[in-house]
Amino acid sequence: MSPFAGQGRRALSDTIQYVFDFGTQAQHTFEQFVPGANAVTLGLVMRVAERVGEPQLYVWGAPASGKTHVLQAACQRMGAHGLPAAYLSLAEALHPGVLDGLEQLALVALDDIQAVMGLDAWEVALFDLINRLREQQVPLLLAADVPPSGLAVRLPDLASRLAWGPVLRLEVLDDAGKREVLRAHAQERGMELPDDVVHFMFAHLPRGLPSLLAGLEQLDRASMERQRRITLPLAREVLG
Known part of the structure; x- marks a missing residue:
């Protein structure tokens, strides 16, 4: 049976922000990604986008290593299956309320999470979102410039949640x-x-x-x- 059988497009709350039609509008796709030394990481992210992979993946790497590309490509792949996905860069998000209701989607991809570490309201909101996504069996992709152990996390429970799934490094292309x-x-x-x-x-x-x-x-x-x-x-x- 297809992992997409019976999923459909759920009704989305009016409060959800930055939810894009990744089926037609995404700038990045898996086909455009040149893996180099990152073939294993790419394969694991692609499995998440097909709903047959890990419930949570954490990807980290230097600037221009491809983190944003693979997260947006995963959302694009989900959109191609007619399912709602959200990509958010937390470096650009203004209020932790943007995380409310994202568990109604089929995939959530959060980029630049290092930008909100050390901010109490953001850490609590992210902790709560991870719990809700796990309860609803919604896959989560996280990306940052450092591994979880390098983040300036103040909330111990959040630190443990961020390391729930595989932690993968993206290498910059030669x-x-x-x-x-x-x-x-x-x-x-x-x-x-x-x-x-x-x-x-x-x-x-x-x-x-x-x-x-x-x-x-x-x-x-x-x-x-x-x-x-x-x-x-x-x-x-x-x-x-």
Whole structure:
């Protein structure tokens, strides 16, 4: 029997915020993710999104390691099955009340949880949410820049809840993986990205993925505006 049988789309409380239609609007998908050394972690997150995995996973890693990508991809996969999912970055959430009612969903993904550690109201709200999700058998994905042991948690019971499930580290891609990401994004945009342009980008831009992808967007925009193919001369003009 399918793990989605009989689930349906539940009625959502009007108080729930930041619930997106991940079936059509997500910026990230599993297919876009280049795993590199993260194949095992990716596989476990994908199982959660198919409702056959762990009830709770904690993913941590450095900036640009792919935490936001895999969390949003899990929500997108759930949405593709017609089930409601929520992705929230707690670094951007204004009030712990945004966690109210999320147990009515089919998947909850909370990013940047380190941003609210040490804040009593947030810690209590997160502790209560984890308990409600476990009671309702709703899977939970958590992400932070450090493992649970590195969080500045004040509430001991929350510290234990955060380590309930597997704790997985996402490694930053090496240069070969970053080149693969660049080519995949270029292909999605219908761009031809010559090898010499890729080499130029790595030589003249910071090697973090955000900088490289921003450079790719600049090239795409310049190519359309100037009605020119993406070549090394154009890259030199646009990216310096």
